[in-house]
Amino acid sequence: MKNLMFLILMCAAQVEAKTYENYQLLKATPKTQQQVKELKAMFNDEYPELDIWFPPTTVNRSTEFLVSPSLLSSVKNRLKSLEIEIVVINHNIQTAIDEENGIRRGQGQYVMSWSRNITAKFANYDEIKSLLKHFNKNHSHVNLYKIGSSVENRDMLIIKFSTGPNKKAIFVESGMHGREWLSVASIVKIIKWMASKRGKDSKIDAMMTRYDWVFVPMSNPDGYHYTHTNDRMWRKNRRKITKNCIGTDLNRNFAANWRGVFSSREPCNNNFRGPSVFSEPESRVLASYVKQLQPIAFFSIHTYSQVILTPFAYNYITPQNHGQLTRLAETAATAMERVDRHRFAVSVASRYTNPANGVAFDWAKMRLTTKYSYLIELRPTVGDSYGFIAPKTQIKPSALELLAGLQTFANGFS
Ligand SMILES: [Zn+2]
Incomplete structure (x- = not known):
């Protein structure tokens, strides 16, 4: 029924x-x-x-x-x-x-066609929320928290994996752009494996031996919900800005050279930076949580084009540990390629496409003690037929290669 x-x-x-x-x-x-x-x-x-x-x-x-x-x-x-x-x-x-x-x-x-397995399809906000609650209830190393609310009063949820006290945390967020469903689905799949495979998969155990893992699978809950109900191609959040323009690009709203020219001031634009820095509840909630967490590493997961981006996006300059960030990313890309022969490029963000201001992973690298900060664009490459609209058969291979990447990264952090 x-x-x-x-x-x-x-x-x-x-x-x-x-x-x-x-x-x-x-x-x-x-x-x-x-x-x-x-x-x-x-x-x-x-x-x-x-x-x-x-x-x-x-x-x-x-x-x-x-x-x-x-x-x-x-x-x-x-x-x-x-x-x-x-x-x-x-x-x-x-x-x-x-x-x-x-x-x-x-x-x-x-x-x-109905699928019983939520992680095998592109689940909506409510389905993912119930799945996270289920993991929280059934696994002692999993804790679910609400860290705030979105514009439309949906929960901003974090799910934390911890197998012991006093560990540094690795932070991973996905879904900041509503339409990038494969980023959310890949992370939800990884969450499922980390919840259910503890004690059964030595690589999963090893991940959690050294670090706590904190995920925000839906960092733009309203935008994500809206792509399921009204407009599959919606990218921004859902706060009304002017009579005709709704939404801010949350990944242009962070305090990372926010005022710069590489983001849009035009409220109807898909890259609209917001009326002021941290004007949006979603970016604010996320930032204040991460600030208090001070993770050793920060990952933003997006789609698409198969690339691991290093800081900075806002300018052609690079952080002091640029060499180390790049070497680690190349090792991770090699591990990811071994899974399903999908090659991920490695690049400084500003040199890959065009520079961008107000980007979350820049903010993490600039404002926190976070040593390692990356943005990963998942499958497919530019030129593949599906772009943002991945068939659900892509979820498992995408999650497997992302997991291999995250595990390799974690092994290299010090
Ligand atoms: Zn994106």
Whole structure:
């Protein structure tokens, strides 16, 4: 009966949600510096409403963006006039959205396949919350805490793994961008393994022998919830800023050179930095908790493009232990590649795409005693067909490779 109710609710939500029918995911590769400039100007000035999945950076590196049916011919013509070649990576992104949780297109209606295993699918906020409560109740080394509330009064939850007193903590947050479902699902899967495999898996035990592990699997609960109910592509939180603009990019709202030029001041923009530093309850709650925790390491988990980023994002400068941060990241990337042959690049954040201000992992490195701070962008690479919309079959391999990475990192921390 409960399952049936859920099925009905999900179908109702599916009907109301914004449709991405015939939205196309395009890839463009600039061949000259001039074309890089033209692409940036085109995205900023001519088509500010385009959803840029991966920004233009440099010559011979692709940019990826989602285009609505109403803009399609205009955008394609504009790119043609600039002599920039495009590839259609996905002809209808709604098909991928339908498929990611096993909703298949039937004869004019949606067919939903139910999965009992919450960690094998892209669970919603409430499902993940009950799963965390379940782990808290059933495992003595697991503790669940509410550290604050979101704009819409959802719980900001941390789950802590501890097998003894006086250990340094490793902090991991995911889901700061609502639509990056694979980051949340991979972390939830890892949480499940760390809860249930204690005493059965020597690598899991070893992780917890030296460190406490603290996870915030949903650091943007409202944005994440909204992607399940209304708009699969929502990125920001859900606080109203102006009459027509909702949401701040939480990963531009931290006290890490917040006032700089590499974040948007425009409230409707997907990278809007917020009206002031730490203006948002979610970033505030997270920061005040982490400040008190003073973890040895801080990880932000995002999707996508398969890269381990080191500080800083806000500027081309690097921290004092840059060499060590990079060597560790390369060792972790090698361990991750061994799992499923997915190669993760290693780069300083500001040099990888474009610099960004107000980023959480910069803040951790700048303002805390945290020695090791990283942002990991999970699967897929740029150019794969799914981008942010991973099929649920990707959850387990993604979680396995991320776990291998985190274990390797932890072995290298001192
Ligand atoms: Zn992200």
